[in-house]
Amino acid sequence: MELCLQEHGFTCRSANFNHETGDCAMSDMDRFTVSGLNSLTAEERVDYIESNCVSDPLKMCDFTPLNGRILKTVDSIHQDVATLEQCQQLCLQAPDFRCHTFDFGDTGTGVCRLSHHATPSLQHIEEPYLELESATTYQLTACYNVTVDCRASDMVARIKTNKIFNGKVYAKNRPNSCVADVVNDLEFDLRLGYHDLNCDVRQDALGRFSTDIIIQHHDQIVTSQDVGLSVRCSYNLQNRSIGHGVELQVSGEPDESEENAYVVSPTVTMRITDRQGQDIHTAQVGDALSLRFNILDEDTPYQIFVRELVALDGVDSSEILLIDSLGCPTDPTIMGPITTVDQAARSLQAPFDAFKFPTSDVVQFKALVTPCLPSCEPVLCNVEDYYGIERRVDSYGKRRRKRGVSTTNDEDMLLVQSIRIADKFQFNKEMGDGKNRDRLAEKGGEHPFCMNILGLAAAATIFLCTQVLLAVMCLWQRKWRNDTAPYHDRQHLYHRGY
Incomplete structure (x- = not known):
């Protein structure tokens, strides 16, 4: 027991002591951590002991109800408890033992009973439960403690x-691209890089990053046991204090050292604008836009x-x-080279014509x-224009090596921005093009050079039917006159060519 309690290399939760050999085999598992795996087997001359001093994670916990029964004996009883x-x-915060089971109001109004036992530890006890139809026992299933380590270039969810x-x-x-597989473990983590496009960490505001993670028990499907969490890191660029919304642990800060100059890293934003620099949030395919990168700090030397x-x-x-x-731009017909906007070269822009993907009207940019320091040299790029002519252009995508000045942070910054872009294929059921319809309405009728094919076909059909009908009537009238006229009249008509 002393060896288990004093073990510092790992968390000792249990041990097997062999009376014959004197062997003490310690483990970081116990009956509760391997619940349902039938981990205990009977063996003579060996005692199984379990530590009651382990600090279990108890931040986010689930309890499973066992209906129709309560434990016969418990560790503690609390009266005048108001709610379930x-x-x-009270069970999660029990100071003297590891509470795994509780029941409420089944043995009296406001009575809360707590026990260190649960199904895994009751296998060797005969009839541990008292059968009561209206009673319910609540048994602890799984708990999670999640801490976030906010570092210079990433966050780590532990x-x-x-x-x-x-x-x-x-x-x-x-x-599929930002995942950690876990096999038989009690502690695991997921690294989420700010500049890792595969992890999709959002930049909600200046110095604020967040994302959502899923703790999934099954390898392929999401079940009701799984847990979803939002993790956040917030950086104050003035005093470098770091915070987030779960449990904060900060590490990885650079050691202080004497320098001749100490410069705070700049705050940079990415905006989607028109060519004049006005912010744009929605656009149509083909609109002339730009991505603008701005250093917000006025006095920065960067x-x-x-x-x-x-x-x-x-x-x-x-x-x-x-x-x-x-x-360098990969396709100048989509996006041009990055150029400076101001003389101090603290604002850059990349011009492009608005485009979208077939499956969505939202386009997200990440850079x-x-x-x-002290300045960025442009890189010389070989680009091919729309007509296939290759030319060399400068693009601000290569930095100059720093000289004589130390910085607090020289890590890449991930900037994210989105825009909703609509295509131009807006169909109208009544007329093919709403714009053309409006244009015709303004002129008061059909365009003089436009012809309605269906109308012409209908008119031609009516005209042909009319001609056929007239021909039939003429033939019938002539036949009737020939049949009723006198003989000499018929002869006269014949000689005249009728």
């Missing part, structure tokens, strides 16, 4: 559970360069690389931006 939720909290876990944890919007600019559709099925890792 308060009784559950998960601890009280029950052995087999499954995976992944970013909700990237279940300049910036942009690379690995990617456009993704709103349903995560297509993406296209617009600016490559060197900072890696890196600050550089």
